[in-house]
Structures are given as C-alpha cells and as structure tokens.
Amino acid sequence: MPDSQDPIRATWRQSLQGWLWVAPALLFLAVFVYGPALTNIRFSLFSFSAMSLDWDFVGFENYLRLWNDPRFMTALTNNAAYAAISVTCQVGIALVLAAVLEARIFPDFSANLFRTALFLPSILPVVVVGLVWQLLLTPMTGLIDQILWETGLSSWSKAWLGEPDTAIFAVIFVSQWQWTGYIMALFMVAIRAVPRDLYEAMEIDGASGVQQFWHITVPGVRETILIVTIVTILGSLKVFDIVWVMTAGGPNHASEVLGTMMYRAAFRDDMVGYSSAIATVIFFIALTIGLVQIKLQKDR
Amino acid sequence: MAYMQIKGIAKRYGTYEAVRGIDIDIAEREFVVIVGPSGCGKSTLLRMIAGLESISRGDLVIDGQRMNDVRPADRGIAMVFQSYALYPHKTVEQNMGFALKVAKTPKDEAARKIARAAEILQLGPLLKRLPKELSGGQRQRVAIGRAIVRNPKVFLFDEPLSNLDASLRLQMRIELAQLHRELQATMVYVTHDQIEAMTLADKIVVLRDGLVEQIGAPLEIYRRPANTFVAGFIGSPKMNLLKARVTATVAGQARVDAAGLVCDVAVDHLPVIGAEVTLGIRPEHLAAGPGAPVQVQASERLGGVTYAYARLPDGQSLTVQLDGEHDFAADGGLTVQPQPGRAHLFSGDSGLRL
Numbered sequence: 001m002p003d004s005q006d007p008i009r010a011t012w013r014q015s016l017q018g019w020l021w022v023a024p025a026l027l028f029l030a031v032f033v034y035g036p037a038l039t040n041i042r043f044s045l046f047s048f049s050a051m052s053l054d055w056d057f058v059g060f061e062n063y064l065r066l067w068n069d070p071r072f073m074t075a076l077t078n079n080a081a082y083a084a085i086s087v088t089c090q091v092g093i094a095l096v097l098a099a100v101l102e103a104r105i106f107p108d109f110s111a112n113l114f115r116t117a118l119f120l121p122s123i124l125p126v127v128v129v130g131l132v133w134q135l136l137l138t139p140m141t142g143l144i145d146q147i148l149w150e151t152g153l154s155s156w157s158k159a160w161l162g163e164p165d166t167a168i169f170a171v172i173f174v175s176q177w178q179w180t181g182y183i184m185a186l187f188m189v190a191i192r193a194v195p196r197d198l199y200e201a202m203e204i205d206g207a208s209g210v211q212q213f214w215h216i217t218v219p220g221v222r223e224t225i226l227i228v229t230i231v232t233i234l235g236s237l238k239v240f241d242i243v244w245v246m247t248a249g250g251p252n253h254a255s256e257v258l259g260t261m262m263y264r265a266a267f268r269d270d271m272v273g274y275s276s277a278i279a280t281v282i283f284f285i286a287l288t289i290g291l292v293q294i295k296l297q298k299d300r
Numbered sequence: 301m302a303y304m305q306i307k308g309i310a311k312r313y314g315t316y317e318a319v320r321g322i323d324i325d326i327a328e329r330e331f332v333v334i335v336g337p338s339g340c341g342k343s344t345l346l347r348m349i350a351g352l353e354s355i356s357r358g359d360l361v362i363d364g365q366r367m368n369d370v371r372p373a374d375r376g377i378a379m380v381f382q383s384y385a386l387y388p389h390k391t392v393e394q395n396m397g398f399a400l401k402v403a404k405t406p407k408d409e410a411a412r413k414i415a416r417a418a419e420i421l422q423l424g425p426l427l428k429r430l431p432k433e434l435s436g437g438q439r440q441r442v443a444i445g446r447a448i449v450r451n452p453k454v455f456l457f458d459e460p461l462s463n464l465d466a467s468l469r470l471q472m473r474i475e476l477a478q479l480h481r482e483l484q485a486t487m488v489y490v491t492h493d494q495i496e497a498m499t500l501a502d503k504i505v506v507l508r509d510g511l512v513e514q515i516g517a518p519l520e521i522y523r524r525p526a527n528t529f530v531a532g533f534i535g536s537p538k539m540n541l542l543k544a545r546v547t548a549t550v551a552g553q554a555r556v557d558a559a560g561l562v563c564d565v566a567v568d569h570l571p572v573i574g575a576e577v578t579l580g581i582r583p584e585h586l587a588a589g590p591g592a593p594v595q596v597q598a599s600e601r602l603g604g605v606t607y608a609y610a611r612l613p614d615g616q617s618l619t620v621q622l623d624g625e626h627d628f629a630a631d632g633g634l635t636v637q638p639q640p641g642r643a644h645l646f647s648g649d650s651g652l653r654l
Contacts, residue, residue: 200352201385205399205450206373215398219389 037283043276050272062277072278075256078168082175082257083236089176090183090232091225097180098187099217103209115188118181126178130245133174137161164254167247171255175242183228187221194220223297230293234286258282303328303486304454309358310510311344318344320510321358326454326488326503331480333489335497336507337533342490345507346458349488350379363453373402378447379456382463384439386431386446392418393427396445410449417445420482437468444479457489461496473499494534498522506530524644528651531580531644537607540586540618543648544579546571554645554654559612561592563638565645567654578651580644583607583621591637594618596628610634 044062048055066072097118101111121129136143139159148157160170194216202212218225240259243249249256249264258278266275304326311319319341326332334342347353349360351372360367367375378399386395396417400410418424421441431439440460447455460476461469477500480487491497497504498518506513506521506529514526525531531539544558554571555564558579571577594610601624608620608628620636628634645654 195383195385197381197383197385198387200350200372201379201381201387201446202398203352204350204372204377204379205446206402207398211402215387215390 040276040279040283043273044280045273047271047273049270050266051270055273058273062274063281065274066277066281071253071256071261074253075258075261078255078257079237079239081168082172082239083233085169085172086176086179086232086236087229090180091229094180094183094228095187095218095221095225096213098184098191099213101184102188102191103212105209115181115185119185120181121178122182124178126241127245129174129178130242133170133177134161134246137170161247162251164251167251167255168243168257171243171246174246175239178242183232186228187224190221190224191217226293226296230289233289237282237286237289303330303363304488305359305361306345306349307359307361309345309348309360310356311341311348311353312356317356318510319348322507322510322512324505324512324515326486328486329484331487331489331500331502332505333491333497333501333503334505334507335491335494335533336513337492339509340507341510342492342507343458346379346456346488346490349375349454350377350456351375352379373399376453377456378450378452378454379458380440380443380447380460382459384431384443384463386439386442388431391428391430392423392434392442392445395431395442396423396449399446399450413449413451414445417448420448420479421445436464437472440464440472441475444476448483453486455485455487457487459491460489461491462493476500495536498534504534506533524653525580526653528578528580528646531646535582537583537619537621539580539582539644541646542579542581542612542616542618544577546573546575546577549573556645559592559614559616561612561618561636561638563643564640565643566641567645569654571645571647571654576648577654578646578648580646581638581642583619585639585642586618586620586636587639588620588622588626588634589637591635593633593635594620596632596634599628608634610636 045057045059046055047058047062100106101115104111106114137145137160139145139157139162144160145157148154158166160166198216198220199212202216207215238259239257240263243255243257243260244263247255249260258281262275262278262282265271265278306322306324306326308321308323309319310317310321322341322345324332334345336342344353348355351367351370355368362376387398390398393414396414397410400413405413414427415424418427421444423438423441423445426434426438426442431442434442440463443460457476461472464472473496476489480500489496489500501518503515504518504521505515508529514521514530516524521530521534525534525539528541532541542558542561544556544561544563546554547557547562548555549570549572552566552568552570553564554567554577555562556577556579557563561579563579563581565579592612594612596608596610598609600607600609604624606622606624606626608622608626610618610620612618618636620634646652647654
C-alpha cells in the first residue's frame with residue numbers, strides 16, 4: 001500500500017514547492033493590494049476622519065449619499081467621456097497613424113521624424129504637460145488664443161479651462177495629445193509582427209490601402225486592440241493627475257472625475273469613509289471591465 | 301514574339317546589384333523554372349515580375365504590354381507564395397474569392413469560379429474552414445486556388461513546395477504538373493531544388509549571382525551543361541568535376557587523364573595537348589569495371605543503387621553510382637570506368653564547356 005500513496009505524496013510535494021515559489025509575490029500582493037482593497041471596502045461602511053479615534057458604523061449610508069450627490073453623476077459622465085474619446089483617439093486614430101507610418105508611404109526620414117514627434121509627449125511628466133498646456137490655453141495671452149486671433153477665428157476664443165462646458169474636454173484633449181503617440185508606437189510594433197507577404201498577396205489581389213487596413217491590419221492586431229482598449233478605459237476611469245493639475249475638477253466641479261472627487265473627499269474634506277465609498281465604486285467598475293477583458297481573451 | 305519577355309532586367313539596392321541584367325523569353329503556356337542557389341536573385345526576379353519590387357533597369361513585357369510601371373493587380377499575374385500567405389481570418393472560400401470581391405465580380409460568377417477551382421484542387425469540403433484548420437498540403441492547394449480564380453495570364457510560384465515534407469512535396473509536384481497540363485497556363489516557378497526544376501519545367505533558367513548561367517530544356521541542360529556551375533548544380537548526386545590533363549586530340553574529340561581515369565570526350569572546341577581542363581562525369585555515368593583505381597572512403601546503400609564516395613590516387617573526390625547489390629573489396633579498392641560518350645569537358649580557366 002505505501003507504494004500507491006507515493007505518487008500522491010509526490011504530487012503534494014510538487015504542489016507545495018509551487019506554492020513556495022509564488023509565496024513572496026502572493027504575500028506582497030496580499031499586503032499591498034488585496035488587503036488595502038478589502039480594508040477600503042470596510043472603511044466605506046464607516047463615517048470617520050483621518051484623525052478621529054471614533055468610527056461610526058453607518059452601513060451603506062456613504063453609498064446612498066454618493067448616489068444622491070450631483071457631483072458623482074458629473075464625475076461619472078466625465079469619466080465616460082474621457083474613456084469614449086480616449087478609445088476613439090488612442091485606439092482608433094493611433095491605429096490609423098501606425099498603419100500609415102508602417103505602410104511605407106512616406107520616406108523613412110519623414111516617417112521617423114513624425115513617429116518621434118508623436119511619441120515625445122508621452123515621455124514628459126504629466127504635471128509638466130498639464131502646466132505647459134495651462135499656459136498655452138490661457139485666454140488672451142496663451143498661444144492657442146493668439147493663433148485664433150491671428151487667423152481671424154477670434155470668435156472661437158474662450159477660457160478653455162475656465163468654462164464649465166469646455167474644461168473637461170480641454171483636459172481630455174491634452175491627454176490625447178500626450179498618449180496617442182505612445183499607443184501608436186505599440187500598434188507599430190504589433191503591425192510589424194503581421195507577415196509582410198499577406199500585404200503583398202493583397203496587393204496582387206488588387207486591394208487598396210484601406211482594404212488592406214481592414215482585411216489584414218485590423219484582424220492582425222486585434223489582440224493589441226483589445227488590450228489597448230481595456231487599458232485605455234481603465235486609465236480613463238482612474239485618471240486623476242492631469243485633471244488635478246489643469247483644473248482641479250473646476251470650474252464649479254464641472255470637470256470633476258471620480259479620481260479628483262475621491263481625493264477631495266479624503267484629503268480636503270477629511271471624509272475618509274465617503275472617499276472609500278468612491279474608491280470602492282471605482283474598484284468594482286474596474287473589476288467588471290477587467291473580467292470582461294479576461295472573458296474576451298479566453299474566447300479567442 | 302514571346303508571350304512574356306524579360307529584357308535586361310536588373311535590380312539595384314544601393315550599390316549592391318541583386319539582379320544584373322537578365323534576358324528570358326517565355327512562350328505562352330510554357331512552364332519555366334528559375335533555379336539557383338540561395339542569394340542568386342531568383343526570388344527578386346520573380347518579385348519584379350509580380351510588381352512587388354520595382355525594376356531598376358530593363359523591361360518586362362507581358363502579352364505585348366510593357367509592365368514596368370503597372371501595379372501588381374493589373375499585370376495579369378497571380379502569385380503563390382512560399383509561406384502561402386493565406387489571409388488567416390478568412391475561410392478558404394473567402395481567401396479564394398477575395399480578389400474577385402475586390403474586382404467587383406458578380407456574385408454568381410465569383411461563386412462559379414471558386415467552385416471550379418475547388419473542384420480542380422479537391423477543396424470542396426474545406427471551403428468553410430480557416431487556414432489554421434488545414435494541413436500544409438491543403439494550404440498550398442488553397443494558395444494555388446486563389447491564383448486560379450483570378451484566371452491570370454501568368455502564374456508565379458515562389459518556392460511553393462519548400463515548406464512541405466518530402467512525400468507531400470512529391471505529391472504536390474505531380475499535382476502541379478497535372479495542373480499545368482489542365483490549365484494550359486504560362487507558369488514561372490522559382491526554386492532552389494533542381495529535382496523540381498527537372499521534373500516540372502519545359503524550360504529551366506539557371507541563375508547565379510544575379511546572372512543567367514544557362515537557359516534550356518531540362519534534359520538539354522542535363523546533357524550539355526554550359527559550364528562547371530551548371531554541371532554541378534543540375535543532377536543529383538552532383539556531377540564529379542575532376543582536374544585533368546589533355547593527353548591527345550583527334551577531330552572533335554579529346555582524350556584526358558584525371559589521375560589515371562582516362563576518358564575520351566566529344567568537344568566543340570579542341571583544347572591543346574597538355575592543357576589543364578575540368579573533366580565532368582556524373583556518378584551514374586561511371587561503372588565498376590576495368591579502369592582507374594580508386595579508394596572507397598564511404599558508401600550509402602539506397603537499395604536500388606549504392607553510392608560510393610571514393611578518392612582518386614591524387615586525392616580528388618569522386619562519387620560513383622553502383623548497383624544496389626555491389627560487393628566492395630575488403631580493402632576498399634575499386635576500379636571504375638566511364639560510360640562512353642557521357643563525359644563533359646570544361647576549360648580549366650573559365651569553366652566554360654569545351
């Protein structure tokens with residue numbers, strides 16, 4: 001009988017060895033990711049400030065309050081607009097740009113110059129980008145306004161970051177300016193992995209550049225499209241820095257996003273429980289999107 | 301006038317010239333195989349015909365029309381790639397029908413053409429499958445089917461069998477020959493495999509370093525190679541090329557001696573007595589018998605035949621094809637004699653046929 005138990009013991013030992021190998025990473029994740037995430041959910045059920053010793057258990061009151069907070073809907077809408085525009089620009093336009101640059105339409109020198117110019121903003125710190133664009137978008141003295149005046153489009157001149165209708169879109173625009181080139185570079189790598197002779201076969205079959213794009217490039221890089229789309233949506237959901245630097249959620253909370261709302265609740269208004277409720281909402285939206293991504297990838 | 305003319309075509313990449321001025325005339329319905337070692341420029345030449353590479357110099361004429369600046373789709377060619385280049389996200393049917401769809405061919409006509417190609421290539425049951433669900437041979441057939449539906453003036457094949465295993469390659473070779481008979485189409489086929497060249501071609505073009513070494517029918521090239529390169533490239537196993545000396549000449553014939561292997565060879569250009577020449581003799585044209593003594597170093601028994609890898613007394617290597625049942629002497633000694641009228645003579649300096 002001991003013989004028949006041996007394989008089981010060996011399997012168990014093997015499995016233990018596996019667990020030991022992943023233990024450090026797992027411990028790190030548990031302490032710094034899963035632990036705080038679960039603790040945050042617990043915090044969201046209390047009302048307390050960072051300095052207070054007394055925590056009042058309030059159940060789902062923070063969530064109810066959030067639901068009734070008009071800023072929450074503004075923030076959610078702004079995040080959705082951020083995601084929609086980012087997906088269009090960073091996935092759609094970046095893919096088209098990458099395909100054009102990889103199609104060898106331009107001479108190598110121009111293509112490299114164009115690629116570098118588009119990629120450069122992504123290596124700048126977000127704070128620097130935010131401040132530079134704040135200056136560029138300043139009414140009257142900013143470069144954008146001056147261009148509008150010089151080109152006879154003075155009627156379009158406005159305080160881009162100071163008006164509720166345009167503030168969030170100005171910020172979103174700057175974000176696209178910064179990241180479209182980066183995503184384009186990712187797509188260029190993906191397009192290079194598509195066998196060249198598929199394009200040549202298409203050329204012989206008489207397909208135009210646009211047909212080659214739809215029939216070879218898009219299906220050839222669809223894994224990258226999926227991943228970049230998910231990453232862009234998640235990034236839009238978590239966005240904080242560029243908004244905080246450029247508008248701080250203003251004017252009058254018109255450009256508030258979930259990130260700035262959460263930060264304000266925790267570190268300005270000292271409502272840690274309420275802030276945790278916002279964080280929990282972000283967490284569950286992100287989790288849902290992540291699960292959709294895993295599902296879509298498994299389906300392939 | 302030839303159906304397709306390649307006139308002084310060259311391809312330059314910077315300072316490097318991959319194809320250095322090639323002239324080939326191809327008749328209608330002819331199966332031309334361009335053969336040569338890696339880097340000889342054969343694929344570049346095919347890609348220039350297809351329009352996938354620009355032509356640096358020279359003219360390409362198909363059916364009376366100069367094609368140098370015509371886009372690939374309008375040249376009346378179809379190409380079968382080495383990698384097959386099947387569209388991975390399209391079914392067999394969509395792969396074959398894509399060119400027709402682009403050309404806005406009426407649906408019923410396209411369906412008829414696809415059905416006919418599928419019938420010729422026995423692809424009927426596979427039409428709804430994706431390329432990844434097919435075997436290598438099936439993919440190859442789809443690639444050919446994609447070419448057939450376009451009804452091209454010229455079919456171009458770029459080493460189409462090199463990704464297949466040996467048995468499938470043989471089968472596809474036979475199928476390609478049948479296809480050529482059935483379609484009666486003009487075909488230009490590039491390969492590095494001289495067996496494919498010998499078995500498929502009406503006409504072989506041997507290339508080296510971007511230049512034509514010889515053009516001719518397979519047996520013509522086999523029987524009268526123009527130089528030592530062609531002599532060594534066409535034929536399997538390779539022709540023995542031995543350093544020899546001319547010992548006597550009579551009208552149209554020279555007697556040469558290669559370290560004891562004495563041979564009378566018919567020549568067009570008589571060499572002088574004492575001249576250093578290269579004696580070419582194929583392994584299958586040597587036989588065991590009274591003649592030159594050689595020392596066998598190794599042998600391969602293939603059943604029907606045995607190849608003996610031997611050395612002449614002066615150390616030159618020599619391959620001899622023997623009977624499958626041949627018994628070797630215990631000491632490896634063997635005497636060989638050439639079959640009369642089967643040897644070739646080449647200039648010792650230029651390597652050109654004498």
